[in-house]
Amino acid sequence: MATSSASGAHRWDADPILSVEHLFMRFGGLIAVNDLSFKVGRGDITALIGPNGAGKTTVFNCITGFYKPSEGRLVLGHGRAPTPDEVAEVTRIGERSLVGREAGVFLLERMPDHRVSGEAKVARTFQNIRLFTGMTVLENLMVAQHNALMAASGYSLKGLFGLPGWAGAQRAAVEKAKYWLDKVSLMDRADDPAGDLPYGAQRRLEIARAMCSDPILLCLDEPAAGLNPRESLELNTLLRSIRAEHGTSILLIEHDMSVVMEISDHVVVLDYGTKISDGTPEAVKSDPRVIAAYLGVDEDAVEEVEAEIHSEEATGASS
C-alpha cells in the first residue's frame, strides 16, 4: 500500500474503469473476500494474483455478476471515470446504471450476469475453458455477437421471413468473426468443432469469443494455464494488441509470473481474501509481504518478514 499511496499519479487512481469498493463475499461462515478495494485503470492490463484459494476467482465472479457480493460496490465507468457525485446519485436512486451521452455509470453488484456482459460490456473467460464444444469455431464467435444480431434480425421475425437488413448484419458479424479468427490464428480451423481444437487454441478461441462481444473490460481467468512457453509469449502479444488496437482494459488472474510481470501495468495481490499489495509489477515484486505470502520465504527469513509486517501495520494503524 505504501507503494501506491506514495505517488498518486498512477492511471488506476486518475482514470479508473472499475472501482472495487469494500467488497465482501461470504459463503456461510467462510469469508472468501474480506473488505477488498482496488481500482482498475482504463487501458491498463491489471493482474490479480495470489496463492491458491486466495479468492481471486470469487472476485471475478462478483465483478461479472455470477455471484452477488455480500457487501460492497463495484463501479464501472463507460467513457470516463464517473465523478463521486454521479456514483453517489446512482447508488441513492437505486438504479443499476445511469447512462449519459459520453459517460455511463454501472453498478455491477446490482446487475445479473447477462446484463454485466451485455450492457456494462464486461466480458470474461473461464479457468476451465467453457466453449460451445459441439458448435464450430465460427458459430462460437457468432453466438458471442448474439445481442447485436438479435436486434438486427428483428428478434427473429425479419430473419424468419428473409426481410432485408438481416443478411447484411450477418455478413458484418462474419467479417468481425474472421477478423478475430485471424488475430488468434484460427482461420484454418473456422469450420471445425470447437471441442476438436488443441488446448492452447481453445484458450485463444475463448479470448476471441469474449472480444467478439465488444467489451470495454476483459476479465481473463488464468489465460496462460496449460500453455507452453511459446504459447505464453503469443498470449502476451495478443493481449498487448487487444489493448493497443481496441483500447480494451484487461483484468487477469494469472499464476504464470512470466506473463504477469511481462505485460501488466498494475498488480493486485490477494491472500485469504484480503489485499496484501497493490502497485506496479516492480513494486509488488519487492514487497516483503508478497514474497512471504505468495512466493514463499526461507525458514529463517519468516520471522524477519513477520516482524517487518507487524511494524508496518502498527505504523499504518497509528497514522
Add this chain to the structure above:
Amino acid sequence: MAVQTAETAPAAAKAGDAGSLFAHAFKDALITGLIAIGLLGPLIGFQTIIIDGALGLGYRPGLLAVMVGIIFAGRLLLNLTVWSPNRVPKTRSGPSVFDRLGATVGPGVKPALLAFAAAFPFISFYAMGGWNESRYLIDLGILILTYVMLGWGLNIVVGLAGLLDLGYVAFYAVGAYTYALLATSTPVNEFFAGLLGETFWANWAFWICLPMAGLFAGVWGMILGFPVLRLRGDYLAIVTLAFGEIIRLVLINWVDFTGGGAGIASIPRATFFGIPFNASENGFAALFGLEFNPMHRIVFLYFVILVLALITAFATVRLRRLPVGRAWEALREDEIACRSLGINTTTTKLSAFATGAMFGGFAGCFFAVRAGFVSPESFTFDVSAMILAIVVLGGMGSQIGVAVAAAVMMGGMEMLRNLGFLTQLFGNDFDPSLYRMLIFGFAMVAIMVWKPRGLVSTRDPTIFLKERKSVSGDLVKEGHG
C-alpha cells in the same frame, strides 16, 4: 459386456489354452444357472391353483428346469463366443449408414423423401386400386405425419435447447381443445351467423382456429415455462411431466367447460378453404366436377398435415440459422458461457418452450379436426413418451432423423398389428397383437445399443466459411435443462 470382458481377460491371460477357457466359461455359466434357480424358483417354480374351490399351491419343476437350462446354455454359449477373451473386437470405423445418409447423400435424399410424401396418397390409390381401398394407408400416413410434426416441434425444445420436456402432450391438448371448444361454441357460431351467414363458422372454423390454437399453445408454453426456468435435468423432466398430467386432469374434471371425460363430439370437419366436403351442390366434389367420395376429405387432410409439418421443418431450419436458434444450441452446450456473453437465458429458454409448444398446438388443432372428437383420453403420458422416443431415436436436433424415426415408430407399431403369420407358427391360441409392445421394446433397446445418439448423431453447423463439416455427436452435448 465391457465388465464381462474385463473380468475374463486376466483369467485368459493366465491360462489361455482352450481347456481352461472352457472350464472358466462353464463355471461362470454354472453360477449364472444357480442364480437363475434362486430367482426363477419362486417366480416360475410355484403356481397358485384352485383345488376344489380352495387356493392351493402347484409346482412346475419342468418349466423351471427348461428356463434354467436355457439361461445356462445361453450364458455358456455367450462366454465361448461373444464374450470370449480370444475374440478380436470388431472396431467399426467411419460414420454409420445414417450419418452418411445425412452428410453425403443428403442433398438427394431429402427431396426424394419429400416427393414420396407428396405423392403418397396417389401411390396408395394406384397400389390399392381405389380410394376406399387405400383409406387405411392414407390414415396411417396422416398419423405418421402428425407424429413427424410433433417430433419436429419437440425437437426444438429437447434437441436444440436441451430442455427435457416430458409434458409436451399438454400443448397438443391445448391446441386440440382450442379448436374443439371454439368450433362447437354456440355464442361464437351465433355471432358469425349474424355477421357473415349461417354456415360461415362451420365452414371456416378450422382455418380461423388453426393460428389461434398455435398462439394459445405458445402462450401456455410460456406460462408453464416460467416456473421451470430454474430447474435443470431430472427436476425439469419431472415438473414438465406433472404439467402434462395437470392439463389432462383439468380437462377431465372441469366438466362444465370441457365436457369432462366424455369429451367434445361433433366438431366441425375440415373444409377446402370454406368449401365443405359433402355431396351437396356447393360441396367440393360438385364444384370441381368430381364424383363425390368421402375420401376427398381424408386426402385433403393428408395434405394439410403435410404442409403443417413442412412449415414446422422450414421454420426450425430457418430459426437454427438465426441468432435465437444459435442461442438455443449454445444454451444446450453451456448455459454459464451463454450468460457470460450477454445472452438472457430466461427469454431464450422461454422462446424455445413457446416455439415448440406452438407447433404442438397446430398439430393438436389438426388432430381435433381429423378425429371430429376430442377427449382427455387422447392426451395421456403415452403420447408424450412416444414423441420423446421419436426425438431421441431420430437423433436430437436432426430433422431427417426425427422424420425417419416417426415413420419407423408409428409405421412399425402398425406393422406389428399384422403379425397373423405367427399364429401359423405358434398355433391358433397365440394372439400376436399381445406381443406387439414386447417386440417394439426389444427393437427400441436394440437401436439404442447400436446407435446411442439416435439415427443421425452428427450435428449440421448453421454457418460455415469454406466447407460444411458435420460435427461428431461425441462433441455435442445433450443439455442439462
